[in-house]
Amino acid sequence: KLAGVTLAPDAAVDLLLARPLRPLDGLAPPDWQLLLEIAHRHGLLGAVAGRLPAEATVRTRFDRLAAAVRLRDEALRSALGAVVRVLDAGGIPVAALKGPVLADRVHPDPGLRPSSDLDLLVDPTRLAEAVEALGTLGYHVVPEKYGRRHAHHVSLAHAAWPPVELHDRPESGFGARFSADDVLSRASTRLLPGGAKVRVLSPEDELVVLCVHAAGHLLERGGWLHDLRLFLDAHPGLDWPLVAARARRARCRAAVAYALRHLRDRAGAAIPPALLAPAGAVRAGVAERLRRAALARGTRERVGLGLRTAFDVVLCDGTLAPIRRAAAHALGFARRSAYRALHGVPR
Numbered sequence: 001k002l003a004g005v006t007l008a009p010d011a012a013v014d015l016l017l018a019r020p021l022r023p024l025d026g027l028a029p030p031d032w033q034l035l036l037e038i039a040h041r042h043g044l045l046g047a048v049a050g051r052l053p054a055e056a057t058v059r060t061r062f063d064r065l066a067a068a069v070r071l072r073d074e075a076l077r078s079a080l081g082a083v084v085r086v087l088d089a090g091g092i093p094v095a096a097l098k099g100p101v102l103a104d105r106v107h108p109d110p111g112l113r114p115s116s117d118l119d120l121l122v123d124p125t126r127l128a129e130a131v132e133a134l135g136t137l138g139y140h141v142v143p144e145k146y147g148r149r150h151a152h153h154v155s156l157a158h159a160a161w162p163p164v165e166l167h168d169r170p171e172s173g174f175g176a177r178f179s180a181d182d183v184l185s186r187a188s189t190r191l192l193p194g195g196a197k198v199r200v201l202s203p204e205d206e207l208v209v210l211c212v213h214a215a216g217h218l219l220e221r222g223g224w225l226h227d228l229r230l231f232l233d234a235h236p237g238l239d240w241p242l243v244a245a246r247a248r249r250a251r252c253r254a255a256v257a258y259a260l261r262h263l264r265d266r267a268g269a270a271i272p273p274a275l276l277a278p279a280g281a282v283r284a285g286v287a288e289r290l291r292r293a294a295l296a297r298g299t300r301e302r303v304g305l306g307l308r309t310a311f312d313v314v315l316c317d318g319t320l321a322p323i324r325r326a327a328a329h330a331l332g333f334a335r336r337s338a339y340r341a342l343h344g345v346p347r
Contacts, residue, residue, distance in 0.1 A: 012038045013222035016047040017229060019268040024051050032058040040065045043223025046112035070111045072162075076100055077193075079161040080118055082137055084196040087122070090133045095121040095187045095199035097170060097209065098227070105200070106230040114223065117163040119153070121201075124168035124180050127154065131166065139164060170201075170209040173216030175316045176252035178209070203235045204242045211259035212252050215315065218291050218308065219262055228259065229267040240272045253278035254315040258287055279315065287314045 012035055015022060027035060032053060039048045045066055052059055077100050087094045096102070097119035103110035122130045131141060134156055142155040142163075152172035153165040169178045187199035201209065210231060214224035232238065247256040257279035263269040264276070279287065290311040297304030 009038050013042055013044065014266050016042075016044045017222060017225055017267040019229065021051070024048075025053060027053070029053075029055050029058060033061060036061055036065060040069075042221050043114045044226055045069060045114075046107055046109050047226055049109050049112060066112060069114050072114065072116075073100060073103075073111045076115055076118060076162050079158075079164070080198075081192055081194050081196045082161075083118065083120070083134060083139075083164060084192060084198045085194075086133050086137055087120075087130055088197050090129060092126050092130050092133065093123055093184055093199060094130070095184055095201055096190075097121055097167060097201075098213070101190065101192075101198060101200060102206075102227065102231075106227070106234040108230075113227075117165055119165045119167060121167045121170055121180060121184065121199075123184065127166060127168050131156065134164065134166075137161075170205075171212040171216065171252075173212055174252050174255040174312055176212055176250050176255070178250045183209075203231075204239055204246050207231060207235075207238065207243055208246050208250060208252065208256055211247075211256040212250075215255045215259040216312070218295055218311065219259070220295060225259075225263055225267055228263050229269055232263075232269055240275060244275055247275075247278075251317045253317050254283065255279075255317075258284055258315055278317070283314065287311055290314060 015024075016035075016039060024032075024035070032055065036045075036048065036058070039045050045062070048062065049066070052062055080096070080100060084094060099115045099118055100110065100113075103113035103115075107113045131139075131154060137158070138161070139156040139158050142157050152169045153167040156164045156166065158164075167180075169180050170183060171178060183201060183205050184199065186202040186205060188202070189197055190200045192198055200206070207228075210224070210228055214228065217224065219225060243256075244253070247253045257276050260269070260271045261276050261279060261284055264271045290307055294304055294307035294311055297307055
């Protein structure tokens with residue numbers, strides 16, 4: 001234990017997220033090794049940096065884990081510059097979602113924020129052009145399992161570079177209805193090293209999108225809450241009423257409230273009560289039980305998928321939205337099952 005906190009995964013993540021930062025010098029070397037493994041798994045090595053003990057074995061292990069994350073980050077940044085340049089040359093507006101561009105703006109050590117791919121938002125009417133443009137770099141579309149209309153992005157792969165996801169809307173979880181046109185019209189331009197131009201969402205839009213993304217992934221990685229905590233630190237003048245209005249317009253108030261409730265309870269963030277109201281105590285409690293059960297089950301069995309669906313439905317906005325969302329999940333499941341049966345794809 002450290003100050004009464006057992007070093008279990010959830011407690012370790014909360015320890016790294018908490019504000020103000022709690023001292024870690026009471027940890028023994030074996031507990032430090034465990035903490036580093038948990039931090040690495042949750043994308044929280046940046047929350048450990050600067051708080052390491054003098055113990056050589058601990059520092060060596062951190063350096064090795066950090067080197068792997070930095071190597072991946074360098075590859076992502078190299079690909080990002082090339083991708084943005086070719087899209088800009090074609091006159092296709094593009095905004096970065098999450099990834100290195102977010103890390104540069106809010107993380108003290110951007111190279112320690114892990115990303116697996118590049119998420120880019122483009123004008124839906126120019127999505128085909130964007131795919132064609134990236135084809136000149138060697139990217140090719142990964143066939144969707146059951147059709148483009150059931151996803152909010154096109155996945156592209158490359159023989160040597162990190163994958164790219166071209167989004168026609170920032171997020172679609174919980175039945176959210178973002179307008180790419182509106183979001184892009186409010187975005188500002190940022191210069192990347194080498195002169196490439198990429199757009200960045202307005203702070204209020206970006207916070208809503210980050211919340212929906214984190215909640216949509218069941219807050220499985222503490223790094224997503226770390227992003228949100230650092231984002232709030234970097235935007236002390238955030239227009240909270242405008243955040244609420246953007247969430248209402250996108251029909252994702254409950255999902256945003258749920259993520260912000262976790263941010264308040266686990267990372268000590270000051271969140272206006274009005275932003276938390278759409279996911280009241282009872283609704284948030286049901287969603288939390290479903291989230292924990294779904295994470296315990298995983299995604300490979302039908303029960304786990306059913307729990308994830310129920311979590312998604314519980315946090316839908318509106319009266320009829322949960323019914324529509326449940327029907328969409330059922331239809332999607334049927335289509336995926338039919339695809340697997342037709343093409344012999346194992347579960």
